[in-house]
Amino acid sequence: MITIRLLACLLALLPALPAWSHSQCTSSLRLSSIPEKRLEIQQRDFQPLIRLLGEGLGIPVQMVPAGSYAGAIDAVVSGGVDLAMLGPAAYLLARQRDPHIEAFATPTLAQGHFTPAGAYYHALLVVRADRDVQTLADLRGARVALSDPASTSGSVIPNLEFPTAVGRPLQRFFAGQLYTGSHEKALDALLDGKVEAAFVSSPRADDYLRRGLISTRSLRVLWRSQPIPNDPLVFSSGLCGELRQRIRALLLGDSPQLAAFLHAQQASGLAPVAQAAYQALEQTLINPRR
């Protein structure tokens, strides 16, 4: 039902144009990101990037926090921000409202406990290893934590792909779904025992591992999604070409200044990316398997 409605909405909105375009180069740059982490942590993680851009471009660079994935999408679509780190689904949703939004870079993920090295990651259904939950069948009727309705691995893919694994829609498999707003809060809810399972992105789980909040034996993975292309860095449609070029050069230039940023993203580097990389996912969103 939801996917049908989702599809209808997407199709209806495809031909729409941005309310107003802003083609001339801006005198300041605004940056936002989907709230994958707590805002204060995200703010800190993005500081190297902001510094790099500010120094490289010679204009003020401002981080604009987004309260939700929808907020980030709205900000990019409306031109409220010039540059954003979006999730794959968020990117596709934003592009459906404004096709001129351009993905240009994506982190190359480092090898993690949960995540393979490279351009893909997974949505994971994890349970606490100290609980006697061994199979998916054991989770029937349990409570599950998700992140944001627009999160790829925290909601969209679980809603689209997980039902095929259990043979029924997510809402009917789990007794209650807790939308925590972020992967971290979903993991926290699981670790606090407020839910029996959580859908999280594998890099976020690795991040908890890296930060020592969990150990490799803390979580048991009961389900793993198909590979999902990594989060894209996108330009809003209103950003001028010159700035786009300079930003690309700065970010894809293997600047050592980005090391801390990349580390926080579980990444070994930033690689150029094009819309094509998300084609398959877009197909899945538009034409999901039943």
Add this chain to the structure above:
Amino acid sequence: MPGLMPWATLVLGTLILGFIWTLHHHQYDRARDDVLATNASEHLNLATILAENFRQITDRAQAVVGQLVSALDEPDGAWKMVRMLASDPIFNRLGLYDAEGRALFSSHAPLSEALPAEALSALNAHCQRFGYVPYLATRDGVAERLSPSWRLPLLVPLPDEARQSIARVVRIDLDIGYLARLYQHIDFGPTGFVQLLDAGGRERLRANGAGVIHGGTPLTASYTPSPELRAGRYTSVADGLAYQSLFRHLPELGVTLVISQQYRDITAAIDDRESGHLLFNLIMSGVVVLGFLSVIHMLRRQQDALLALRQSEQENRQLISRLETEHARSRQAASTDHLSGLYNRRQFIEVAARSLAEQRARRCLAAVLFIDLDRFKSINDSLGHRIGDLLLQAVAGRIQTLLEPGDEAARFGGDEFVVLLAGNRSEQQIDAWAARLAEHLSARYQLDGTELHTSPSIGIAIAPRDAQEIDTLIRYADGAMYSAKRAGRGQYRFFDPSLNRVNIQEFQFEQRFGEALRQHQFVLHYQPQISIDSLQVCGYEALVRWQHPEFGLVYPDRFIGVAERSGFIVPLGMEVLRLACRQLAAWRAEGLETSVAVNVSALQLFQADFSERVLGILAEAGIEPRCLELEVTETAVLDREDVALANLEALREAGLGISLDDFGKGYAGFAHLHSLPISKLKIDRSLIAQLSNAHDDSLIVASTITLAKRLSLRVVAEGVETRDQLIYLKLGGCDIAQGYHFSRPLAAEQVRDFHDSFTTTTA
């Protein structure tokens, strides 16, 4: 009373248990109420704060809308607005509509074509009621692309200049992510959550500290709070679990904030404590129950023991009373004479002693009557023991009929009865009672077809005059009875102290006669009889003496009477005869030829074989009958007829001399003398004694001698003590004299010397 104890204990135990559990429930109900009230207060506060937060959000929405309206008039306003919205943490996007709902401006193209008519009319109604304030749209007409919806659309009405109607409407979307972040550090409890309801009561958001809850079971309120109520508490149910819900209602904003938590969750700490306490109380109750059960058990056992004790006591009492009855019966049997039903001697003495003491205390007389039936032995012998026993029973019955209260009667054995008269009788009354008793007992008896007569001899002793002790009284009465018996049949006699002494000695004599006879305590003394003419010893009168071990030599005047009354005179008489004959034989052997006169009692004469036995003794001793003379009294020959006379005649014929003793003392006259087989007449000493005093009396002696001579009888004078008497007798013609003038009675061994010397003297 002891039966109540177990019940009282049971009631006490129940009360204690009731108290424990009532206290327990009361305590925990109160604790639960308290914790629920505390929780309610906290959650109401929280709902109030969240509602206040929502009001601030709407205030901010109004401010943002105000900026928008002014920005739209500027050339770069729209872009500025978009930049501002992007950095706003609460609102993501907005759209401006005219009064008919047509889109005028949108921060994100396209937001929606138009506002639905229902939404507009609802807004109008809302504004009429609460004024132009922001309002949570119940229907915004914008289809959601993602589920769950992550936005809450607020409608901000912009009135016209006159504030008469809505000129334009701004829809501004609230980012739920903002609320999720806001709530993330609030502790709603493990099962607690907050709900945001719109004006239609529809749940638009459910969230707890971890995030937004989607797909939860709808929460059904137990009742719907009145729309006017701005805050309150109610119970709601989801999945069969009850929740305590606290709400804060903001009708002007179309919003209600509800905070709910499961009751079980709220009271978990109390419940845990209660279950711990419950276990303790259960154990306590168990202990109380066990304790009281054991107390009840103990009481029961005690009661049973008490009951058993009481029962055994009762049995004991019954046993004791039965024993007492038995004892009384056996005592009665032991104290009663079985034949007569009267007391026996032992019991009578006991009873009478008591009675005597009482009489003495009352200063009343008491009399003891000793009753002996005359001729009982002969009745018993002739009519048989059965009649004898019947007679005794009849006598006992007659005695009893005369008894008055306080009087006692007993049978002492044989035909002896003893009566104690108590009461308050005078001596005269006692006399009259005795007379009546004698009369009664003398009346004719009809016993088993046999008619017979008997009479009592009754002796009476009176306390305190005669004696104080019962034993003494009985003895005295017994003595009195003997004197009564001597006085004849059917007589009664009072005890007389002077008589008593004799009687006592007589009694003692009587008791010892048999023994005296066996031990040859009787001896004969001999008084010489002197022929007056020749002054030669013509014979001796044998006089019996009792060589008594205590009293010394006892003279016959003291015991012959007793011997006669007791019948002992018969064997004694025979002993005297034997002694005399033996002595005659002894003298003859020594060359002393003489004769001996022996006194014979009337009773002896009544023995049919008397003469034969006398002759037998003579033959045995080898004595010629002429050497033995028998002296008999007047009464013995005059009263009795045949047997005595026959005996005397037979003996006279055999050659024995017979002398009539004590002549002149009684009333016998000469009329019968001729018919008696006598050879001598002995003039009583009382007549001889008068010879020296009054010459008048000498006539009697002289005439007596003369008359005796006419009957060819030899005359003997007794008690000759003086020479004058002897001369007178000689002149009178008396043949033989006997008395102290010649000699006192001599012991047998003295006789030889006397005989020789007297003969020599006179010769």
